[in-house]
Amino acid sequence: MSIVILYGTESGNAEMVAGDLADAMPDREVTVEDMSVFEPEELEEGTFYLFVCSTHGDGELPSGALPFWEELDAIRPALDGFRYGMFGMGDSTYSDTYSQGSEHIDRLMTELGAQRVGEYGRHDASSRQTASDAALAWLPGLLAALEAAGIDA
Ligand SMILES: Cc1cc2nc3c(=O)[nH]c(=O)nc-3n(C[C@H](O)[C@H](O)[C@H](O)COP(=O)(O)O)c2cc1C
Structure with missing residues (x-):
């Protein structure tokens, strides 16, 4: 099963994290796609989707993720059997809306109908850790969860 990392960004952090996650999996079939151009119609059941998405405005999606979300909500395909991972980015100084994007x-x-696999990853821009370091620390747990779920990606 291949892995597609879908990133949604406003100012580039999520794109950088997506690239670093892909680089950390050289032995796997991984591609990186921008949610501002990736169409929900392209979603395939035989692929594991790894979302990397920041938060903007007041707990909202970054502009780069909006086209994907809006189209997905408009067409509402049945995603039973689909599995995905999630790495959210935000800043805890926005205490009411932290990481909600x-x-x-x-x-x-x-x-x-899709099922999230593994722990919900998070990066807090107010922490001492860089977003990439947080994502790379989280990745082994996700890969272990994939294996435990019998997902050969
Ligand atoms: C104008 C603005 C609004 C933001 N709003 C939120 C928010 O509501 N909640 C949150 O957790 N983080 C918020 N953030 C923090 C971003 O999500 C964080 O800096 C993230 O790393 C940006 O990633 P990006 O460059 O991929 O968009 C905001 C940042 C900016 C600049």
Whole structure:
């Protein structure tokens, strides 16, 4: 099973994290796609989708993730059998809306029948860790969860 990393960004952090995650999996079939151009119609059941998405505005999606979310919500395909991972990015100084951008996608994917695998990854821009370091520290747990779920990616 191949892995497609779908990133949604406003100012480039999520794109950088997506690239670093891909680089950390050289032995796997991984591609990186921008949610501003990737169409929900392209989703395939035989692929594992790894979302990397920041938060903007007031707990909203970054502009780069909006086209994907809006189209997915418009066409609402049945995603039973689809599995995905989630790495959300935000800043805890926004205490009421911390990391909620990615949660819009998570909620919709779940509503449509897809199943999240592994722990929900997070990066807090107010922490001492860089977003890439947080994502790379989280990745082994995700890969272990894939293996435990029998997903050969
Ligand atoms: C104008 C603005 C609004 C933001 N709003 C939120 C927010 O509501 N909640 C949150 O957790 N983070 C918020 N953030 C923090 C970003 O999600 C964080 O800096 C992230 O790393 C940006 O990633 P990106 O460059 O991929 O968009 C905001 C950042 C900016 C600049």
